Amino acid sequence: MQAVILVAGKSTRTFPLTLTRPKPLLPVGEKTIIEYLLEQLHGLVNEVILIVGYRKEMIQEYLGEKWKDIKIIYCEQQEQKGTGHAALMAEPFIHDRFIAMNGDDIYDRTDIEQLIKYKYAALVRYEEDPSLFGVFHVDDQNRVLNLIEKPKEFVGNLTNVGCYMLDRAIFNIIEKTPFSERGEIELTSSVLSLARKEDFYVHPIQGFWMSNGFPWELLNSQAYFMNRQTQGAIKGTVEDNVHIKNAVTIGENTTVKSGSYIEGPVIIGNNCTIGPNSYIRGCTSIGNSCSIGHNVEIKNSIIMDQTKISHLSFVGDSVIGESVNLGAGFITANVRHDEKNVLSLIKGKLFDTRMKKLGAIIGDGVKTGVNTIVYPGRKIWPNEQTQIGEIVKNDIIN
Numbered sequence: 001m002q003a004v005i006l007v008a009g010k011s012t013r014t015f016p017l018t019l020t021r022p023k024p025l026l027p028v029g030e031k032t033i034i035e036y037l038l039e040q041l042h043g044l045v046n047e048v049i050l051i052v053g054y055r056k057e058m059i060q061e062y063l064g065e066k067w068k069d070i071k072i073i074y075c076e077q078q079e080q081k082g083t084g085h086a087a088l089m090a091e092p093f094i095h096d097r098f099i100a101m102n103g104d105d106i107y108d109r110t111d112i113e114q115l116i117k118y119k120y121a122a123l124v125r126y127e128e129d130p131s132l133f134g135v136f137h138v139d140d141q142n143r144v145l146n147l148i149e150k151p152k153e154f155v156g157n158l159t160n161v162g163c164y165m166l167d168r169a170i171f172n173i174i175e176k177t178p179f180s181e182r183g184e185i186e187l188t189s190s191v192l193s194l195a196r197k198e199d200f201y202v203h204p205i206q207g208f209w210m211s212n213g214f215p216w217e218l219l220n221s222q223a224y225f226m227n228r229q230t231q232g233a234i235k236g237t238v239e240d241n242v243h244i245k246n247a248v249t250i251g252e253n254t255t256v257k258s259g260s261y262i263e264g265p266v267i268i269g270n271n272c273t274i275g276p277n278s279y280i281r282g283c284t285s286i287g288n289s290c291s292i293g294h295n296v297e298i299k300n301s302i303i304m305d306q307t308k309i310s311h312l313s314f315v316g317d318s319v320i321g322e323s324v325n326l327g328a329g330f331i332t333a334n335v336r337h338d339e340k341n342v343l344s345l346i347k348g349k350l351f352d353t354r355m356k357k358l359g360a361i362i363g364d365g366v367k368t369g370v371n372t373i374v375y376p377g378r379k380i381w382p383n384e385q386t387q388i389g390e391i392v393k394n395d396i397i398n
Contacts, residue, residue, distance in 0.1 A: 001045045001116065004090045005037060006187075007103035008053030008077040013346055014215050016363030016381045017321060022055045023104050025062060026212070027302060028221045029285045030249070030267050033104060033212055034059070036225075038067045040109040044116065045099065047071045049090045053080065082184025084174045091171045100170075100187070102162035106221060108207025112163070120200040121165045122191065124158040125209055133159035134188055136202050144195040144202060147188055158202055160188065161209050170194055215319055215361045215379075216344065216353050218302060223283040226265040236268075242275075251288065269305070287322070301359070310370075318359035321366065321382065329371040332359030336376060344377035345395055353377060360392075 011023040018026070024034035031039070041048065048067075052059055052074050065072055075089045087100055099116065101107065107123065115121055122144075124136055130151070137146040137155045148155055164187075174190045194200060210221040229247040236254030238244070246264030250256060254268055257275035262268075266280050269288035274280065278292050281299035286292065290303055293311035301318045309315060310328040317334045320326070334357045336342060342358040343350045360374040363382035374380075374392040381398045 001097065001099070002047045002049065002094060003041055003045045003099040003101065004049045004051065004087060004094070005034075005101055005103045006051050006083055006086045007034065007059065008051050008056075008086050009080065010054040011104065013213055016361065016379055017215050017319060018054075020321070020364045020382050022052075022059055023212070025058060026218060027285065027287065027304060028106075028210075028212075028218055029225050030269075032062070033106065033221075034063065035067075036106045036210075037101070037103065038070060040107055040112060041099075042068055042070060044109070044112060045070060047073065049073045049075055049093050050103075051075050051077050051086045051089050053077045053086075080184075082180070082182070083187035084177055084185035084190045087187050087190075088171060088174045088185075091168070094168055094171075097165070097167045100164045100166055104212045105162060106208070106210040106212070107161070107163050108205065108209065110207045111203070111205045111209075114203050114206075115163065115165050118165050118201050118203065119167070120194060120198055122200070122202050123161050123163040123205050123209075124202040125161050125205050126157050127159045128157070130154075130157050130159050135159055138202055142202050142204075144192070144200045147192040147195070149188065158204065161205065161211075164191060166191075166194075169198075214344075214346070214351070214353070216355055216358050216377075218319055219283075219300060219317060219355075219358075222285060222302060223300065226267070226283050226285070229265045232264060232266075236270075236272075239276075246282070293328070300357075304364075316359045317355070317357045318361065320360070320362045321364035323365050324362055325367045327368050327370040327372060327388075330368050331371075331373045333373060333376050334359040342377040344379070 007024045011018045025032050077086045077089050134149045136158045173193045177190045180186045232248040234250045235252045236250040238256045239258040241258045242256050243261045248262050248264040249267045251270035254272040259277035260275035262280045267285040271289045274292045277295050279297040283300045284298050286303045287305035289306045291308040296309050296313045298315045303320045304322040307324040309326045313330040318332050342353050358377045361379040365383040366380050368386045369388035371389045372386045380396045384396045
């Protein structure tokens with residue numbers, strides 16, 4: 001069995017994190033998104049065709065030509081002409097039946113196992129409010145009658161999650177699929193055309209489906225997987241008077257200094273220094289070669305490699321990129337006074353994050369002056385700097 005994973009896009013919705021890396025390499029706990037996908041496919045497929053484009057060299061260098069016993073083939077989509085066009089790039093490599101999936105969502109293996117029992121099918125998720133999704137209209141046997149993007153009128157609750165069971169017949173259909181209003185060849189349009197010729201079923205997911213279309217969704221994915229952990233591993237040095245609770249992993253050559261309190265689930269990478277007197281709270285991952293200073297509190301956050309968080313700082317519900325230096329007294333405000341959901345600006349439009357608590361999204365190489373405070377949901381572009389005592393009320397974009 002083969003699988004095609006679409007990972008060519010630039011993913012502007014996850015800026016500033018994807019200004020310096022492709023989305024499949026964003027970390028979720030101790031693994032990247034693409035590693036979670038390959039993990040779910042392991043044992044079900046023997047070959048994966050990755051449709052690459054944006055920063056493809058980083059993906060190739062990270063994964064190589066093989067992941068465990070899965071052969072990796074790289075196929076470049078040189079022009080971004082949509083998901084259908086991306087899938088079409090795999091045509092020379094496909095033998096017969098194959099799984100096609102988005103490269104930024106994480107699917108449960110048990111659902112993929114059910115999907116491959118069909119000749120043609122798609123995974124779907126029940127949504128109380130399906131108006132923001134592509135919705136499948138099906139008959140009483142779950143055969144597809146229609147597929148409508150963001151329907152204005154109710155047609156059903158079964159929404160598309162971008163994972164399909166297909167075969168080579170789809171390629172002829174894609175070649176005949178017209179460009180959409182967005183100027184792209186949409187895989188969903190080709191899937192609908194196939195469903196009008198053949199019996200095409202939907203399979204409601206029973207396991208997890210983790211969407212990572214926005215940067216704050218990485219926190220949801222991380223919390224889901226970390227909360228499933230029951231055991232940790234201490235490979236570094238833990239000084240006296242350190243309290244460790246629940247599942248905590250501490251990497252090699254990492255030192256946790258006296259007085260620190262780590263309340264798992266928490267993952268700390270290799271070659272880090274934590275404390276003294278730091279408080280690391282649940283659902284936090286800290287990458288390799290990080291320095292977390294005296295009296296720093298971190299909760300429900302992703303801290304990427306080689307980042308330094310200086311003393312007397314608070315980082316909550318945030319995603320912090322690589323090689324960031326947060327000056328002493330750095331504070332993320334992570335909740336609104338009116339207790340409404342935090343809003344965040346994407347392409348000039350305010351999005352409801354559906355999160356009551358959300359701190360900062362900070363790109364690689366950022367340096368903040370001491371006592372910098374960041375409003376909830378604000379973003380700072382890579383390599384930007386703040387002044388001493390600056391209050392970040394708006395995104396800092398370069």
